[in-house]
Amino acid sequence: MRSTPALYTCLSPALLQLYDVSTSIVVIIDVLRATSTIAEALKNGAKSIIPVDSVSACISLGKQMDVITAGERDGKIAEGLTYGNTPFHYPPEFIKDKTLVLTTTNGTKLLHMALAENAKAIITGSFPNLSAVCDYLVREKQNVILACAAWKDRINLEDTLFAGAVISKIKEHFTINCDAAQMAETLYEKAKDDLYEFMKNKNASHYNRLMSFGLEKDIRFCFEVDIANVLPVYQDGRLVKLIW
């Protein structure tokens, strides 16, 4: 009998080198707000999303191609870019068939690390597309690394909670010898009845940061399960919606 594939949880990009990336599907998790916004934009018909790691790279691509440039710094649209990181900027009537170049810091860095380590496949995960991520992972029957983008390498609650949600849903399909995965699932089980309230009560650092920018509505969106239930997969430098 073939054993079930392995699932690991990596809570910070600084720990990614401990895991066997080249034999695994890597799920990039940047719940507030990059991977939630990516799911929403693709659900609403975006042709593709190009993640880049700096405002200047974003501006540069914007000059070369017919794309929308987007990104924020300190809660405001970055100078030289046109749109922000909020999912509410990308309704269907605006984003359909367009390409979005999005600059994020933590998530993009992690994605490029996974690429450099020759990940078997790279997808992005967030509560808005939780079921799509789980269905894909169960179907593929490959080893999995749930990779949290964290905040400048510091572990955060929201990405860990999403890893826990995935584990809670699909654990019977995987072999899990990973204390970080056990921690993430335990945390999620404690928080799942009201993820937003849990973040608030636990004084979560990125919750506080976004609240100070007046972004409560964004945070609430990012904890809504399956409201943008598509699967972003990284192919040829872009995130596109996987057609099953």
Place this chain on the structure above:
Amino acid sequence: MRSTPALYTCLSPALLQLYDVSTSIVVIIDVLRATSTIAEALKNGAKSIIPVDSVSACISLGKQMDVITAGERDGKIAEGLTYGNTPFHYPPEFIKDKTLVLTTTNGTKLLHMALAENAKAIITGSFPNLSAVCDYLVREKQNVILACAAWKDRINLEDTLFAGAVISKIKEHFTINCDAAQMAETLYEKAKDDLYEFMKNKNASHYNRLMSFGLEKDIRFCFEVDIANVLPVYQDGRLVKLIW
């Protein structure tokens, strides 16, 4: 009004550089079994404990000084050394007034990292000396980093649980803007009624490793709160019992 000092939790040595070590007391946490055994040996009258990072360094010191050399590899006393990592090797009638040279991997590495970063003070923590650690931290009124030794940089449950236990007891004396600390405390609150059973039920990796060596008795010892309630503090290359 002076604000309360800051408390952070660092879940892996690979993340230590993210924290401001030079302004903090660093608590080295290596629950299974290094810091538990250190507390027990000092409680039983050991004069001091010299932590070293290799079997060869341990043997070398043993030739130069009148000391007891100890350390294990794969659950057995390492070749060339005399005693093991188990707390049961160090009763008062044996260890009183002696110096122990102990080789451990994860804990010693982390201690040396904290030294290199000029930590304000370095102490060691484990469930057997939980209250001594908490009393000291509250009394000192300095910033604190709860530093988990982990397992080859991978986050583990037992060290995280101990960090959570400390936070649960002393959080009102500190400012905590640290998601890892919130996670550790949440985990501890879930586990505290039976730490041993929690480790077993969660398939904790180091629990499994030690059980495979027949060391259940050691694991149970390491989750006993305050049975070796002394404070090991690092001074001039040695861990000694702090006299208040």
